Amino acid sequence: MKGLLPRLIKRILGGIVMILVVASFTFFLIHLIPGNPVEAKLMQLETAGVTPLRAQIEVQAMYGFLPHQPLDIQYIHYIWQILHLNLGQSITYAGVSVTHLLLEAMPWTVITVTSGIIVSFVVGILTGVIIAVYRDRGISNALTLFSTFLHGIPQLILALLLAFLFTTIWPIFPFGSPYDAVLTPGFTLPFIGSLIWHAVLPVAAYAISSYGGWALTMKSSVISVLGDDFILASELRGLKPRIRIGYIARNAILPLFTTLTLSIGFMFGGSVFIEEIFDYRGLGYMLITAVGNLDYPLMAGSFLIITVAVIVANIIADFVYTAIDPRIRT
Amino acid sequence: MSAKLTDRSQQDFGLSPEVACQVRDLNVTYRVDGRELSALREVSLDIRQGQITAVIGESGSGKSTLALALMNAVSSPGRIASGRVTYRGLGEVTGMRGEELRRIRGKAISMVFQASQNSMNPLTRIGAQLLDLARSHDLPNPRAVLREAGDLASRMSLDADRVLTSYQHQLSGGMRQRVGIIFGLVLKPEILLMDEPTTALDVLSQSSVLEIVRSIQRERQLTTVLITHDMGVVAELADRVVVLYAGRVVEEASTAELLRHPRHPYTRSLIQAIPRLTGDPGDAKALEGQPPSLASVPNQGCVFRERCPYRMDVCETILPSFRFDGDGEHRFACHYEEARHD
Ligand SMILES: Nc1ncnc2c1ncn2[C@@H]1O[C@H](COP(=O)(O)OP(=O)(O)OP(=O)(O)O)[C@@H](O)[C@H]1O
Ligand code: SF4
Ligand SMILES: [Mg+2]
Numbered sequence: 001m002k003g004l005l006p007r008l009i010k011r012i013l014g015g016i017v018m019i020l021v022v023a024s025f026t027f028f029l030i031h032l033i034p035g036n037p038v039e040a041k042l043m044q045l046e047t048a049g050v051t052p053l054r055a056q057i058e059v060q061a062m063y064g065f066l067p068h069q070p071l072d073i074q075y076i077h078y079i080w081q082i083l084h085l086n087l088g089q090s091i092t093y094a095g096v097s098v099t100h101l102l103l104e105a106m107p108w109t110v111i112t113v114t115s116g117i118i119v120s121f122v123v124g125i126l127t128g129v130i131i132a133v134y135r136d137r138g139i140s141n142a143l144t145l146f147s148t149f150l151h152g153i154p155q156l157i158l159a160l161l162l163a164f165l166f167t168t169i170w171p172i173f174p175f176g177s178p179y180d181a182v183l184t185p186g187f188t189l190p191f192i193g194s195l196i197w198h199a200v201l202p203v204a205a206y207a208i209s210s211y212g213g214w215a216l217t218m219k220s221s222v223i224s225v226l227g228d229d230f231i232l233a234s235e236l237r238g239l240k241p242r243i244r245i246g247y248i249a250r251n252a253i254l255p256l257f258t259t260l261t262l263s264i265g266f267m268f269g270g271s272v273f274i275e276e277i278f279d280y281r282g283l284g285y286m287l288i289t290a291v292g293n294l295d296y297p298l299m300a301g302s303f304l305i306i307t308v309a310v311i312v313a314n315i316i317a318d319f320v321y322t323a324i325d326p327r328i329r330t
Numbered sequence: 331m332s333a334k335l336t337d338r339s340q341q342d343f344g345l346s347p348e349v350a351c352q353v354r355d356l357n358v359t360y361r362v363d364g365r366e367l368s369a370l371r372e373v374s375l376d377i378r379q380g381q382i383t384a385v386i387g388e389s390g391s392g393k394s395t396l397a398l399a400l401m402n403a404v405s406s407p408g409r410i411a412s413g414r415v416t417y418r419g420l421g422e423v424t425g426m427r428g429e430e431l432r433r434i435r436g437k438a439i440s441m442v443f444q445a446s447q448n449s450m451n452p453l454t455r456i457g458a459q460l461l462d463l464a465r466s467h468d469l470p471n472p473r474a475v476l477r478e479a480g481d482l483a484s485r486m487s488l489d490a491d492r493v494l495t496s497y498q499h500q501l502s503g504g505m506r507q508r509v510g511i512i513f514g515l516v517l518k519p520e521i522l523l524m525d526e527p528t529t530a531l532d533v534l535s536q537s538s539v540l541e542i543v544r545s546i547q548r549e550r551q552l553t554t555v556l557i558t559h560d561m562g563v564v565a566e567l568a569d570r571v572v573v574l575y576a577g578r579v580v581e582e583a584s585t586a587e588l589l590r591h592p593r594h595p596y597t598r599s600l601i602q603a604i605p606r607l608t609g610d611p612g613d614a615k616a617l618e619g620q621p622p623s624l625a626s627v628p629n630q631g632c633v634f635r636e637r638c639p640y641r642m643d644v645c646e647t648i649l650p651s652f653r654f655d656g657d658g659e660h661r662f663a664c665h666y667e668e669a670r671h672d
Contacts (some may be wrong), residue, residue, distance in 0.1 A: 228448070229443065229445045229448040229449055230448060230449050230450055230451050230452070232443075233443055233446075233449035233450075233513075234451070235403070235435070236401060236403055236435055236436065236441050236443070237435065237436035237440070237441075237463055237466070237513065238432045238433060238434070238435035238436035238437055238466055238467060239436070239462055239463065239466040240432075240465070240466040243462050243465070243466060247451045247453075247454075250453050251451070251452070251453060254453075324453065325453060326452075326453060326455075326497045326499070327452065327497070327499050
């Protein structure tokens with residue numbers, strides 16, 4: 001296990017650098033936007049009769065820096081605020097801190113995206129194994145066809161279809177926020193039930209859209225492992241089928257982790273559309289609201305948090321990979 | 331189940347006492363581009379109890395195919411088209427399937443693979459894989475297998491503790507090949523099939539490993555089939571030799587007899603190719619030309635004729651049948667030799 005910790009530390013440092021890069025990017029983006037929104041806000045407040053001092057305080061609270069200061073000072077201020085988890089104040093939800101908004105939204109996105117990934121990964125892998133093992137039978141062809149079909153539907157179309165089918169034509173699933181508004185959040189059965197009930201459609205959208213890809217990738221990975229010498233050897237050594245399938249599955253899953261890393265980013269990106277379609281108030285929903293209302297602090301904050309989520313998920317995926325493959329550890 | 335097995339282990343299945351395994355009229359084909367091509371043709375053999383039988387032939391002659399057929403493990407696109415393989419105490423493996431076959435493989439009959447340096451699961455420690463092997467064959471005390479493996483490792487000058495706790499990628503090619511041999515021996519099989527077991531080893535460790543295999547074989551009276559393309563290895567180790575050419579047995583004799591009186595022109599060329607045996611390196615010469623591919627093996631006449639210096643008209647059309655020599659212990663199939671001696 002000696003290589004595990006250094007690798008993890010390296011990954012975390014890399015993640016921090018990545019987060020800083022994204023933070024810097026949003027900082028400069030706000031400066032590059034025509035009619036600098038920070039400056040505009042300041043002007044707006046001043047013309048509205050607010051004293052310059054108060055206006056400056058408000059703008060600073062909103063963005064974390066002031067437009068008159070030299071750029072490097074602004075930048076340092078901005079990063080400094082971020083490091084203190086202070087992401088400014090929202091414009092859309094006037095006076096509410098962005099950090100507060102995002103912390104509320106984050107669990108829903110993380111839960112739905114992660115469940116979607118796990119469900120599709122597990123079911124896809126099992127399907128792939130079945131397709132590969134029963135290669136010459138009808139069930140294999142049927143599953144391949146089915147997986148290829150699902151793989152071909154774009155996530156957006158799929159989400160629209162699900163929303164149309166199950167909230168309009170046949171409204172068995174609820175539409176909208178992560179839980180019924182009448183319930184108070186907590187570890188109570190009705191609350192958790194309501195959470196799950198509201199999450200079904202978004203999770204299904206994530207899961208179904210990536211399921212076919214997993215099944216097909218796993219199929220070819222299993223077929224390639226089946227041709228490996230050690231699998232023939234395990235058969236000729238009379239290993240029990242259960243043990244052999246374990247050998248095959250572990251070896252075949254490994255190459256899928258690279259794809260998993262890509263998929264995590266893709267799914268979090270997809271949350272922007274999926275949460276919009278299901279009116280599900282998570283990070284993606286926040287981001288699209290921010291964009292719609294030119295709420296730059298909220299936009300920058302959402303970007304940053306989604307980046308952090310993707311990076312953390314990637315570190316976890318990498319960690320699991322390292323735990324399975326001894327060749328990386330030593 | 332076990333009652334049935336003990337019953338079987340007492341049975342000889344019609345084999346004469348000195349024979350451990352009988353191969354009769356074995357034909358194996360591979361399906362290539364929709365055509366069934368023969369990789370083994372009418373192979374019949376008696377593998378002797380407690381001896382080392384070497385199978386020698388060039389690349390593509392069907393040696394590995396034979397080893398697989400001996401375990402009824404020829405898999406798609408290949409198949410055993412006809413013929414029987416029968417073991418004393420086990421029965422006819424060519425008629426077995428599924429669980430019955432699985433219990434025999436790796437336990438009563440074990441195989442050291444041609445690519446045995448790649449025969450381990452890369453994600454699991456060697457020791458854990460030995461335990462998997464022991465559990466698969468329902469051994470009452472799986473840990474004892476680790477002890478046995480450790481002993482074998484030490485005999486093959488490996489650091490036993492290190493090997494058992496290693497992953498495959500932490501071992502060198504030569505070490506892995508020795509580990510492959512340990513896997514083949516650790517459950518104390520009755521029959522050991524070894525397919526070019528020492529190809530990844532340098533000449534020195536090759537002969538030391540073969541020496542150890544030989545001594546274990548003697549201790550256990552282990553019936554062994556040793557597949558090789560190296561006549562030097564045959565001379566050092568084997569009790570009997572079977573010469574394979576293009577999927578056919580062309581000669582078989584005890585090692586001493588075969589080396590002293592080779593009868594088939596192909597066998598002679600194999601012996602001449604070994605400088606160690608002729609004594610004078612200048613005399614060593616390799617056989618010219620290439621063996622036929624599966625698709626180009628002639629369907630009639632002698633399979634060796636394209637490269638045979640003694641080729642006659644009859645060789646084109648008529649398959650030479652076996653002639654016996656030396657009180658029936660030596661057989662060969664060649665028109666020229668047959669004519670010379672009759
Ligand atoms: N899966 C396969 N599909 C098609 N042809 C095959 C297959 N496996 C083996 N063959 C052919 O069968 C013939 C015998 O192969 P085999 O592997 O038994 O030879 P070998 O004597 O073991 O050779 P080598 O010394 O190279 O190991 C060869 O011509 C080979 O090309
Ligand atoms: S049968 Fe003919 S071709 Fe074949 S080995 Fe003998 S002499 Fe040569
Ligand atoms: Mg071979």
